[in-house]
Amino acid sequence: MKKLISLFLCAVMILGLTACGSGTKTEATNPPAADSEVEPAKEETAAAEPGLYEVTEPITIEFWNTYGDETKQAWLQDAVDAFNASQDLITVEMKTIVDYGPMDEQLTAAQAAGKGLPGLAFINAPRVLTYAANGMTEPLNAYMDACGFELDDFNAGMMDAMKPNGSDQYYGIPWGISSAVAYWNVTMLKECGIDEVPETWEQVREAAKIVKEKKGVKTIGFLSELNYTEVMLRNAGADPLGDGQTADMFNEHIVSFMKEYKEMIDAGEAEFFVGTDQNTNILTAFYSGQLACMMETSSIVNAVATNSDFEVASSFGIRNVADPCISCVAGGAAIVPAANDQQVKNAAFQFLMYLTSKENVASWSSVGNVYPIRNSVMNDQAYLDNAFAYEPMLENIYNGLPGVVSKNKTPYQTSAYKVLLNAMGQYFYNGADFDTVWSAAEKEINLILAGG
Amino acid sequence: MNNIINTRTAAATRKKRKYSKQNFLEFLCVVPALALILLTAYYPIADLFRISFTNWNMIKPTYEYVGLTNWKWLIDTWEINHVFDSFIVTLKYTIGHMAIILVLGLALALLFNRMTKGFAFMRSVVFLPHYVSMSTAALIFTVILNERYGIANAILEAIAGIRVNWLMDGSLALLMMIVIASWRAIGYDMLIYLSGMQGISRDYYEAAMLDGANGRQILFKITLPLLAPTTLFLGVTQFISSMKVYALADVLTAGGPYRATEVIVYLIYTMAFVDYRVDRAAVVAVCFFVFLLIATLLTMNVSDRKVNYDA
Numbered sequence: 001m002k003k004l005i006s007l008f009l010c011a012v013m014i015l016g017l018t019a020c021g022s023g024t025k026t027e028a029t030n031p032p033a034a035d036s037e038v039e040p041a042k043e044e045t046a047a048a049e050p051g052l053y054e055v056t057e058p059i060t061i062e063f064w065n066t067y068g069d070e071t072k073q074a075w076l077q078d079a080v081d082a083f084n085a086s087q088d089l090i091t092v093e094m095k096t097i098v099d100y101g102p103m104d105e106q107l108t109a110a111q112a113a114g115k116g117l118p119g120l121a122f123i124n125a126p127r128v129l130t131y132a133a134n135g136m137t138e139p140l141n142a143y144m145d146a147c148g149f150e151l152d153d154f155n156a157g158m159m160d161a162m163k164p165n166g167s168d169q170y171y172g173i174p175w176g177i178s179s180a181v182a183y184w185n186v187t188m189l190k191e192c193g194i195d196e197v198p199e200t201w202e203q204v205r206e207a208a209k210i211v212k213e214k215k216g217v218k219t220i221g222f223l224s225e226l227n228y229t230e231v232m233l234r235n236a237g238a239d240p241l242g243d244g245q246t247a248d249m250f251n252e253h254i255v256s257f258m259k260e261y262k263e264m265i266d267a268g269e270a271e272f273f274v275g276t277d278q279n280t281n282i283l284t285a286f287y288s289g290q291l292a293c294m295m296e297t298s299s300i301v302n303a304v305a306t307n308s309d310f311e312v313a314s315s316f317g318i319r320n321v322a323d324p325c326i327s328c329v330a331g332g333a334a335i336v337p338a339a340n341d342q343q344v345k346n347a348a349f350q351f352l353m354y355l356t357s358k359e360n361v362a363s364w365s366s367v368g369n370v371y372p373i374r375n376s377v378m379n380d381q382a383y384l385d386n387a388f389a390y391e392p393m394l395e396n397i398y399n400g401l402p403g404v405v406s407k408n409k410t411p412y413q414t415s416a417y418k419v420l421l422n423a424m425g426q427y428f429y430n431g432a433d434f435d436t437v438w439s440a441a442e443k444e445i446n447l448i449l450a451g452g
Numbered sequence: 453m454n455n456i457i458n459t460r461t462a463a464a465t466r467k468k469r470k471y472s473k474q475n476f477l478e479f480l481c482v483v484p485a486l487a488l489i490l491l492t493a494y495y496p497i498a499d500l501f502r503i504s505f506t507n508w509n510m511i512k513p514t515y516e517y518v519g520l521t522n523w524k525w526l527i528d529t530w531e532i533n534h535v536f537d538s539f540i541v542t543l544k545y546t547i548g549h550m551a552i553i554l555v556l557g558l559a560l561a562l563l564f565n566r567m568t569k570g571f572a573f574m575r576s577v578v579f580l581p582h583y584v585s586m587s588t589a590a591l592i593f594t595v596i597l598n599e600r601y602g603i604a605n606a607i608l609e610a611i612a613g614i615r616v617n618w619l620m621d622g623s624l625a626l627l628m629m630i631v632i633a634s635w636r637a638i639g640y641d642m643l644i645y646l647s648g649m650q651g652i653s654r655d656y657y658e659a660a661m662l663d664g665a666n667g668r669q670i671l672f673k674i675t676l677p678l679l680a681p682t683t684l685f686l687g688v689t690q691f692i693s694s695m696k697v698y699a700l701a702d703v704l705t706a707g708g709p710y711r712a713t714e715v716i717v718y719l720i721y722t723m724a725f726v727d728y729r730v731d732r733a734a735v736v737a738v739c740f741f742v743f744l745l746i747a748t749l750l751t752m753n754v755s756d757r758k759v760n761y762d763a
Binding site: 105112130135136276280412425447 | 509510511512513514529532594595598599600601619620622703704705706708709710711722725726727728
């Protein structure tokens with residue numbers, strides 16, 4: 001009996017392996033999608049057959065979004081309902097998966113399973129290029145050409161974040177874009193005799209000494225998170241990930257900034273917030289008057305104004321070696337999964353066209369506290385007057401908007417920053433020698449950037 | 453004579469056939485359960501092994517077999533791939549966790565091994581944290597242990613005037629993980645030990661007392677040796693479950709600070725779902741599986757020789 005069971009078990013295991021093996025061979029013979037060599041073919045097809053991107057039969061598609069907030073959900077549901085009512089062929093069904101992490105997990109699970117992918121999904125903007133590099137997202141240029149997408153009206157910096165290095169193909173459309181900006185406790189500055197909100201890094205350093213002396217608290221703090229650290233380091237003069245293929249960790253500007261920031265931390269003038277509760281900690285520190293300036297997302301501008309029981313001001317960023325200062329595209333982006341049927345992709349793009357109409361962009365920017373992605377909205381004085389009347393801090397932030405640029409375009413940015421942030425934490429707080437920890441991080445990051 | 457032999461042989465054959473048929477029917481009865489186990493347990497393991505020989509990253513629609521490339525990566529980048537560091541962190545966590553829950557679980561079981569209502573209530577109190585999911589416990593302790601506004605530091609500051617960075621100091625963060633996991637698991641161990649104690653025949657104790665044995669001698673010469681199968685069961689199951697710790701590291705520390713709490717399953721998760729290196733995650737997972745298998749087999753082997761099952 002035991003022998004019988006053993007034989008049976010072996011047979012099933014071997015069958016399982018064989019079945020997987022043969023299936024894979026078939027899969028592997030498919031040409032890789034969305035790689036650079038495939039793109040021109042798609043563009044040619046689009047030019048020859050604009051009808052290829054039309055929806056010709058009734059179809060239902062799923063739309064996955066990441067917004068747990070009731071107001072935002074309600075806005076999106078209204079948009080979905082209005083779109084469904086505006087035409088007869090496409091029915092959009094909305095599904096909410098709160099937060100980018102679970103969205104990534106569900107999308108990759110559906111991709112791996114080969115079924116259950118949505119027609120349209122909102123994902124974390126830096127993931128667009130990772131997905132694009134793996135052929136998971138549909139290149140959209142052909143759809144844009146065929147459907148009359150007003151590309152020129154979209155913010156160039158935000159759109160650039162949707163293109164891989166050396167490619168003209170857009171793999172997503174910005175949606176819900178925000179960036180790291182600086183919020184200042186003006187009351188505290190005034191109490192310390194600082195009448196002007198510091199704009200440059202030098203001014204921040206000077207202010208930090210005064211604030212420490214007079215109030216005994218820290219002046220500047222940012223999160224150990226990609227969105228904020230990249231902005232701080234690139235404004236300091238260099239991108240630690242270099243050209244996205246070889247790291248530039250020992251660039252003199254970066255080394256200098258790291259050492260200056262360490263000095264400030266040791267002097268009790270600055271903080272690099274780490275840990276799972278870092279976001280709560282930075283907000284608590286700011287609202288409780290333990291921190292004069294926090295680098296946080298532009299999308300919480302209303303919350304900062306409401307929760308601060310002191311005079312508060314914002315600025316697009318802190319000008320350092322990079323002048324004018326920059327801030328990197330953060331927030332979300334809409335993607336069309338490439339593995340879907342052509343009709344599903346066509347329908348998804350039609351819905352995306354609807355979502356990104358000028359009226360919707362203006363309305364969503366107000367509801368979602370996000371940057372208007374269309375130039376026509378940004379240049380609409382009536383829109384701006386309304387927005388600034390509602391929240392005056394937006395004016396300083398919007399003034400810097402031409403400085404919104406793409407993050408480093410390596411598809412491995414998230415993985416590389418995991419190593420970088422870890423090294424920063426070790427140097428700042430764990431007593432690690434800078435050269436040792438930075439060399440080890442550079443070695444590891446170079447391996448990651450090389451795809452290894 | 454020959455007729456007698458033939459008759460016996462025929463009877464034996466009939467009996468054998470009957471048993472074969474019965475065995476086959478019994479086998480058919482377990483086939484559904486067996487198929488389910490094969491599908492949900494053995495097939496994923498086999499597939500994991502297969503994935504370790506591919507370059508699949510889950511988001512790519514295609515993949516190829518790359519031979520031993522991923523296994524070579526594990527060895528070539530040994531110094532910087534953090535697998536060994538992560539393994540050591542996991543081992544430290546497991547040893548600390550097991551030491552606490554086995555010792556305190558036994559101590560509490562000895563303390564509460566009385567069938568009165570008061571002790572039954574105490575047992576329930578100790579067991580209660582087991583109903584709290586690990587993620588929830590981790591989330592609650594994140595707030596309790598927060599350096600700025602956590603209640604732990606508020607109390608400490610009121611008493612001793614100091615604040616401790618519980619989750620940002622590597623050693624402390626790991627210790628906190630051990631303490632939280634133990635707080636949650638200790639009631640379960642206590643309960644299993646209690647049931648083990650209930651199974652020990654009263655005759656042994658009566659005989660020992662007649663022979664003049666004191667409480668210490670009874671504990672070390674009767675209770676503990678006869679609880680050895682229980683200890684073995686708890687040791688093996690808790691060792692495996694401790695080695696597989698994930699939720700606590702994910703919610704409480706996210707593997708930090710500076711990888712100090714990056715346990716192996718969390719590392720595998722980040723490799724697969726953050727870095728999209730399912731191929732390499734599969735290599736690490738296979739190694740981890742083999743390690744657990746060997747550790748369990750060794751334990752079982754030792755138990756066959758050392759553990760007393762006479763209770």
